[in-house]
Amino acid sequence: MNGVVLISGSGSNLQSIINSADKISLTIQCVISNKANAYGIERATKANIPNRIVDHRLFESREEFDLALMSEIDEHQPSIVILAGFMRVLTDVFIEKYQGRMLNIHPSLLPKYPGLNTHQQAIDAGDTLHGTSVHFVTRALDGGPVVAQKEVKINPEESIETLAAKILKQEHVLYPEVIRWYTQGKLKLLNETTAILDGQVI
Numbered sequence: 001m002n003g004v005v006l007i008s009g010s011g012s013n014l015q016s017i018i019n020s021a022d023k024i025s026l027t028i029q030c031v032i033s034n035k036a037n038a039y040g041i042e043r044a045t046k047a048n049i050p051n052r053i054v055d056h057r058l059f060e061s062r063e064e065f066d067l068a069l070m071s072e073i074d075e076h077q078p079s080i081v082i083l084a085g086f087m088r089v090l091t092d093v094f095i096e097k098y099q100g101r102m103l104n105i106h107p108s109l110l111p112k113y114p115g116l117n118t119h120q121q122a123i124d125a126g127d128t129l130h131g132t133s134v135h136f137v138t139r140a141l142d143g144g145p146v147v148a149q150k151e152v153k154i155n156p157e158e159s160i161e162t163l164a165a166k167i168l169k170q171e172h173v174l175y176p177e178v179i180r181w182y183t184q185g186k187l188k189l190l191n192e193t194t195a196i197l198d199g200q201v202i
């Protein structure tokens with residue numbers, strides 16, 4: 001299956017997807033970043049994957065940025081759009097076009113802590129359990145149906161850095177697995193609030 005990956009940063013999730021691409025029957029057609037200095041762009045280049053920068057700061061509005069992003073994506077006609085550490089909130093015009101074939105990995109046990117600074121929020125709340133979620137992307141920010149999660153323990157002396165590293169390690173296992181479900185046709189979005197895995201509501 002053909003796919004496009006959107007990133008904003010280090011791209012360690014992108015790397016885990018690149019490394020498992022054969023196993024999960026995914027051809028990454030293009031990697032697109034909204035940040036020119038994202039290390040994930042170097043990872044794509046090293047893996048001989050076409051890549052582009054669409055700098056959100058060059059656009060007057062979120063909609064105009066999204067339209068530029070869409071025109072880059074649509075050159076490839078991807079069957080899946082993968083958000084991997086992508087940091088811009090997407091407008092409805094974008095969501096409507098790709099809903100049902102767009103996944104995100106979010107560093108919390110959704111529905112806890114949608115949005116930003118999730119590790120800080122979990123520590124501040126005194127949580128002992130944290131984790132990561134893969135969900136279908138819908139208009140509701142980090143509110144689309146959750147497909148799968150992995151948990152990590154928060155230790156008493158945990159810092160944001162140690163916690164983020166533990167979460168990333170789990171993400172690198174979880175995301176390729178969920179993408180494989182999708183490429184194999186086992187995972188589908190039924191509607192804005194419901195996902196189906198192997199014919200069963202998740």
Ligand code: NHR
Pocket residue numbers: 083086087088089090091095104105106107114115116136137138139140141142143144
């Ligand atoms: N867009 C929609 N409509 N729905 C979702 O579920 C989305 C989305 C766009 C991105 C990823 C999400 C995450 O996993 C994601 C899910 C960025 C922000 C944010 O507030 C929030 C959630 C996510 C990504 N971004 C700031 C903004 O103004 C910019 C922050 C920055 O540049 O550092 O867009 O957490």
Ligand code: GAR
Pocket residue numbers: 007008009010011012013014040084085086087105106107115132167168171
């Ligand atoms: C990941 O932990 C991902 O869940 C999170 O950022 C990290 C990206 O790391 N995503 C978000 O916070 C989205 N707002 P990576 O660039 O090394 O894959």
